[in-house]
Amino acid sequence: MSLLDILLVAIRVAFAAFVPLCFIAVCVWMERRGAGFFQDRAGPNRANIFGFRAAGLVQNLADGAKLFFKEDVISDHIQHKFYFVIAPLIVFFTAVVSFAVVPFADTLVLNGKSYVMQGIPIDIGILWFLALAGFSVYGIILAGWSSTNKYGLLGSLRSTAQVISYEIPMGLAIVSLLVVYGTVNLNGMAQYQGQLLFGFIPMWGIILQPVGFLIFVIAAFAETNRTPFDLAEGESEIVAGFHIEYSAMKFAIFFMGEYIAMFASSAIIVTLYFGGYQIPFLATDTLINYAKPVAFLLMLGLPAGMYFFAGWIRKNNVSHYPRENDPRVYEGNIYIKGFWGLVILLELILFAILLCKSGGAAAHIFVVLLQICTFLMKVTMMIFVYIWVRWTLPRFRYDQLQKIGWQVLLPAALLNIFITSAFVVALS
């Protein structure tokens, strides 16, 4: 193994492990500020360090510090303390690991060797995700049961029944997708989606499998315990459900695990249905060949985008009440300068690429970086959809939940498999 091999392995593993963790902060921030804007309020925007609020991101630090230093209570009535402690870890761990098989860029070819850009380079792909997503519910079930609390138990019972009802449509939706793609390897799927349908439509999963997409997204919402399927929590009727007895860092781990699960399932949805890391109309080979024009276009686009972004900051980062020497204006100006500095740095990098040999290693790495950015952008958008749905739809009633699972999603998924298979057979 050469040094390059080791370096790339380290980078891949680090990416698969730390990007989800970093996205916790992004998710929480998006959720809270987003919720604010959805409801015509501001969301957390006061926490600051020397007056710098980073659009509310500092609040995350404050929350984190609070949760970290809170007293960690394990009530005396809890008999199975081991399960009680292990439960949040299961949720957290399975969520992190389930992301490991998602490719965040196309296979990188350097010096004639190819490197698969995913945390764990295995071929079982989607099956791995299904297995771990199913397993993460054990954490919730265990938590509710070991809490020795009726609300906790009710929460975990709900969760159990919900998982049974929604894993099946989810699996079936994937089955129809597998019929289309003909592989379980996620990278293979992403590559498949780089093609064009009739020569002008990107061959994304959502175009090929719209019904399957809806079923899968609904099931994924249910799987991640997000509204409208968060009956396991149900603040209004079972107080906080499975995590009622949890406090401090144990609660925080549940909380973080949930957001990582959201991130991971967004990543899966993007990979399965939105072309993964693929940029529309620009498949990997095309990109490598046209690296220089793309870089040049980016060099033009970045300052233009930055110009509007700066205007937005200047407009919105002010105090909306009479205030002398508004410190927020000063704060905003510093942000603008910082971002311009960043843009200049990026311009330099892009300029360097323009100077390099076309089709060489630099172009390959540039494409990988471009695809990573695309992938993360798509995932962020999907996370936004999660948040958007949460602040739009109220929670289902329990019977509605089961009814949708068994009477709508399951038949629809089966029918979808049948139709898809008929098409595939007819076309081949």
Place this chain on the structure above:
Amino acid sequence: MAEMIKLFVNGNEVEVEAGKNLIDAIGAVGIEIPHLCYHPALGADGNCRMCLVGLEEGGPPLVAACKTPAAEGMKVLLDADHIKKIQHDVLEFQLINHPVDCPVCDQAGECSLQDYYMTYDGQKSRMTVPQVTKSKKMDFGCGVIHDQERCVLCGRCVRFCRQITKTGELGIVNRTDTARVAIFPGRPLDNRYAVNVVDLCPVGAMTSADFRFKQRVWFMKKERGVCHGCSKGCNITIDHNREKDQDDLIYRFRPLFNEQINGYFICDEGRLSYRDENENRLTEARLSKTTMSLDKAVTAGLKEIKRAEGIVILISPDCSLEQMVSVKSLAEELGATLSGFSDGYIKKGDGDDYLIQDDKAANRAGLAALNIDSSQTGFEEALAKAGLLINFNNDLSLFYDESSLKKLFKEKRVIGVTSRNTKLFQMANLVIPVASFTEYSGSIISCDNILQTFNRAITKNDTLVDICEVASLFGGPLKTDRDRYDELKKIVVSLNDFDPDTIPATGLKLT
């Protein structure tokens, strides 16, 4: 059973006792005739005119119910328009000079005038002239404060002093709107039942200096109890209240009507004896100087008992019969000498021929009924031979002074089981706190040989155990209430026909 007669009230036939006046006879079946001056213990005076009722057919059309004996076939009118107008007018007349500052008045909540106003009048005053002002806050002595403005001149207090105590300190002086209840100059109330006028007063004119402004009456919970101040066993109402974040405290004792014991009244001393229930109570067990939990104290006590050579158990004559049988059986179990020596409780010459007794012990008759020796010689001889004295709440300091107590306890171990934190029990080696008589249920026998039961009235924040329970913790064989009652039945023959809950509330006359 008295002879029953039938009469009509508002056209409905009711059956009432013969030989009573209309207020009492009809009141007994739950129909109230408003009255201010009449009181069953003081007889009819007829000055307030509040009880005027109509009679149909025969006799005068309007009669004062307090002065009219119930008769067969009488047709009494209470809700006719003209009767209502009379009641309304009488109240309006009473209220001409009565200050309507009920929120400030201590009687509010148990005031007849207030209740009647709400029921029968309910109108604003039509008076335009200023009210007559009189003296307020006059100290009548014996802890009675009088407010002449609030007085409705019913004369109950005056009649009480004349008829019941026969001291006659009070009188009504002057006439018309300057008439007022007063004492003779320099001759304040001076009798041992004086505070009863506060209970008798239908309005807030008489207030007790002791209770005045302490509590509003509607905050208080009322429980039946039996006074333990002397051997008479007067029935009382225990008014208590648990204020926010505080303990359940008793604020006053009031007499409770019991015909065969105390009638409508109690003595002032018994009335104030509630203070002993609140103050100077022992709340924590103590071994020498260190306080400890009950469990540890009982363990220490058992150790003492095991070690002791000869035990004397002394029991208080205030204890209930249940406690006495428990302690008696404990004494038999331990082979100890049981004594009820309590000559100190008798105050010679203190009693009178009405309610107050010489004997300040509530249940001396119980000691006798259980054959517990209470002679001085018996006690002292037994103690001289013994090494350990277990004193169940018996206040020896009433008989012995401090130096003779010291001599008595010399080289003796003393366990005090008591509710009171007195000097006597500070001399004890081990003290265990127990409930006082308002905090347990039990029965006592009064000097008139009447057995009365009473229930727990007060529940303190830190509930103390009963002497019965301490006796059983020390190894006494009677563990449950049922055991004690069965044991009691063997001794007190009259109880054979009764269960604890079927003993009459007014007391059982023993034969």
Place this chain on the structure above:
Amino acid sequence: MSAEVKTLKREGSTLAEKIYFVEIFKGMATTFGHFWRNLLDNSNLYVRHYPEVEPEIPVRWRGRHRLTSHDDGTVKCVACFMCQTNCPAECISIEAGERLDDKAEKMPVKFNIDLLECIYCGYCVEACPLDAIRMDTGIYSVTDNNRESFVLGLEDLLKTPGAFSEEEYKKGGA
């Protein structure tokens, strides 16, 4: 005596509504509209920039309590316990004593309001026969960092001035 009957249209029975997805997307469009508007320009949020911008307090607003006094500075309260009796939160505790200045028979020796238990219902003000207790101090935020300081005594209650003039207060319908 004919009651007016108004027949309401029952929503949710058409096919488009029953498919559910259409309605969900409509709803999501609505919420996204709000999000987008606020994202582009956050000056129209329905928020008060507390604590920099304090709310305007009307006369009828029930704030922290105070005890009123006579012109000569003596307490108006006569310790009648009406407020304590009416208090649903049991946050008032009064101790009464003899009053010697001829204004009344009784006066409060102790008058404690536990603001942590108070629910600011205003029953005490309604119950008071002498207008001795009011909630017109206009104190908006009752904050401190220990529990003890939330128990107001007679002195604290007497020395807090009212925030409004007498005419305004009377007009406020209190």
